[in-house]
Amino acid sequence: MSMVVPRLKLGSQGLEVSAQGLGCMGMSFAYSSPKPEPDMITLLRHAVAAGVTFLDTSDFYGPHTNKVLLGKALQGGVREKVQLATKFGIASGAEWEVRGDPAYVRAACEGSLRRLGVDCIDLYYQHRIDARVPVEVTMGELKKLVEEGKIKYIGLSEASASTIRRAHGVHPISAVQLEWSIWSRDVEEEIIPTCRELGIGIVAYSPLGRGFLSGGAKLIDSLSEQDARKNFPRFRPENLDKNAQIFEKVNAMATRKGCTPSQLALAWVHHQGCDVCPIPGTTKFEIFNQNVGALFVKLTLEEMAELESYAAAGDVQGDRYPQMASTWKYSETPPLSSWKSE
Template sequence: MAAAPVTVVRRMKLGSQGLEVSAQGLGCMGMSAFYGPPKPEPDMIELIHHAIAAGITFLDTADFYGPHTNELLLGKALQGGVREKLQLATKFGISSGGGWEVRGDPAYVRAACEGSLRRLGVGCIDLYYQLRIDTTVPIEVTMGELKKLVEEGKIKYIGLSEASASTIRRAHGVHPISAVQLEWSIWSRDVEEDIIPTCRELGIGIVAYSPLGRGFLSGGAKLIDSLSEQDARKNFPRFRPENLDKNAQIFERVNAMATRKGCTPSQLALAWVHHQGSDVCPIPGTTKIENFNQNVGALSVKLTPQEMAELESYVAAGDVQGDRYPQMASTWKYCETPPLSSWKSE
């Protein structure tokens, strides 16, 4: 096993309800799903244990990853007494039975939670997110069931992922939201307009997924050549040939700045996220120990205000070509829910 990095991983508060996590988390999705074939289980368990030894205590998964196989992987990795050191986050909201259906009805919320508890082999989930917002169910109804699960001791804290500002506000009125997970990186900054300010107004922690642009801010255009045919990123607009040349220019600028600073482009991109505030926790994913060691080293990279401005100038508005997803309908931009008055419980 590669030696654990010497970077000290500081702790941070996520939200206002008492949740404390490592200032950088570990996204586990790519170990099991979407980014090519599932990786060998023993190697991924070794990576998870290596991350824990390095001071990472915040692990992120979802029932949808696999589906289910990523939670089962974490369940195996958590055996042997490490559970008490960790803050475990998982998610519900996309039913994989017979297609991708977004659901937030109470019966589904409860069944999904109980399924995750079984697969993870734990008695309580530290942070339970709604992965995508069901636009047919008032958010107050979904939150009502999550609140019951908190009261029953099955989950400790509630989170939302890819929710609009108004949805976050309505949800927070039912039960405090501890964290909102969203895509935020040097080349995905839409959330800064109203979602980030709303979270900060309400004292909600911010968890940044894909802080490395799904690997593009680590390796640039050459990443595409290494992707398997089963890798979902091949179909993502920003990775398509018609957008690649322009986006590659962004990476080259980031890479040149990283070289000047004596760090890697991954570390520079992650450092930018860390410098957004003490309420922001990025959760880069990886399947390689050497990449993990690089990523955690970002905690030691310091950026001046001038360097932040320079880095942001490389990715000025309109420079990034292509949407974040092949279809944006399931993301935060369209996640309003009907009013509570419209709901007729069965």
């Protein structure tokens, strides 16, 4: 029996996506090095055929190599079936730099279209907010790209509530991408309510805690030396024992419910509302199929509350990132009146 992946609307501008997306980063970047390209193209096409049509990439993944991979996978009539989301704003050089100036926005978009081999991007996010450039200035250039038909919808990633509000005043934001999972819930206080007030869709990245909510502490043993997660605070030895207890509780409930821990953690995100689309990433067919199965795991309000109790704020040890400076907590931008255009 094949499962039909539901659809949902992100934002109020007409964007409709599969209720679960596919984060493509790990195919090319950050987690245990690039995977064989033919295998990843086959996986991407399998995902689209299965009904997971919302694909997520970024300039930063590679840099750029993930886009080239997607471009190849989209050939042969696949492009028309997908909602393609990509992100700009982390410029690669000797050191990575966050940029939101208009010239960079435009150059990044042109480069993305070329690498992806498409004439239009469905959802174009600012990956990180440039705290030197008023968000209205960045949005002004994105608005032009919409008017020129190069992008359809605009998104923000790791943006504070006030930054989202200011950006939305220039051009409607269709989606905000943020980290949201059982053990990352700082967005619930201000950012989620702001998105809902403004009618903005929510895209949850790392809904499985970068794999920790799938495999617990034993995941660490399987990571290669170059895997970026080795440097993440929650995966460090000093935090691991306490965080492992969270996984053990999730795992026990999953066993009771007859699903996997990752399906349970993903189902929790799916139950947050019909405006929320998680985008778990994987490079394995069986994990992809398992993730889609999470759409059909039902949770009661009591089970939701129980899951949340496992990872109350004081129970989770360590920050989400080694450098929290690059997150929404530091995404305020200067007032528009301060901007001197070159």
